[in-house]
Amino acid sequence: MSGDHPAPLVGIVMGSRSDWETMLHAAEKLQALGIPHEARVVSAHRTPDVLFDYAETAASRGLRVIIAGAGGAAHLPGMLAAKTAVPILGVPVQSKALSGLDSLLSIVQMPAGIPVATFAIGHAGAANAALFAAAMLATTDAAIAEKLVAFRKKQTDDVMATADPRTA
Numbered sequence: 624m625s626g627d628h629p630a631p632l633v634g635i636v637m638g639s640r641s642d643w644e645t646m647l648h649a650a651e652k653l654q655a656l657g658i659p660h661e662a663r664v665v666s667a668h669r670t671p672d673v674l675f676d677y678a679e680t681a682a683s684r685g686l687r688v689i690i691a692g693a694g695g696a697a698h699l700p701g702m703l704a705a706k707t708a709v710p711i712l713g714v715p716v717q718s719k720a721l722s723g724l725d726s727l728l729s730i731v732q733m734p735a736g737i738p739v740a741t742f743a744i745g746h747a748g749a750a751n752a753a754l755f756a757a758a759m760l761a762t763t764d765a766a767i768a769e770k771l772v773a774f775r776k777k778q779t780d781d782v783m784a785t786a787d788p789r790t791a
């Protein structure tokens with residue numbers, strides 16, 4: 624975001640444009656909660672210099688958390704974590720060849736010392752990474768905390784309103 628938009632607190636990055644179909648679920652949640660964010664394609668493999676620059680400038684640009692999605696040999700989240708102390712939330716994108724198990728294992732098995740918080744494969748993981756980012760920000764931001772509580776309440780109300788599976 625730029626211009627009149629507030630500085631982003633959350634960075635959403637992904638290894639390829641093809642990951643957007645998954646990562647938009649993170650963006651949608653942040654949008655719904657009114658959390659300023661940005662979205663970028665950054666690849667450890669295809670644009671390594673851009674990755675280094677993104678990681679090295681993240682904290683000074685005001686990013687408080689980065690959600691990183693990648694598929695297959697998903698090195699992006701781990702390499703970001705190696706280059707910044709901003710918390711990295713990793714989202715394994717569902718790959719065609721191995722259904723995302725490759726992505727999951729590439730992200731989750733970090734060596735001790737360089738943590739990446741790893742979420743579920745695919746859309747649910749992207750959405751939950753955004754909600755987790757919101758929960759992190761909510762520890763120091765009362766307005767975000769309020770929005771998160773309201774989101775959870777609405778979710779509960781929506782489930783309860785349709786709790787009888789026999790109704791249409």
Ligand SMILES: Nc1c(C(=O)O)ncn1[C@@H]1O[C@H](COP(=O)(O)O)[C@@H](O)[C@H]1O
Binds near residue numbers: 637638666669695700
């Ligand atoms: N895993 C990575 C990285 C990385 O980890 O840096 N860069 C691209 N990719 C992944 O390659 C897959 C296929 O990409 P294409 O669809 O562009 O061929 C994507 O899921 C992407 O995240």
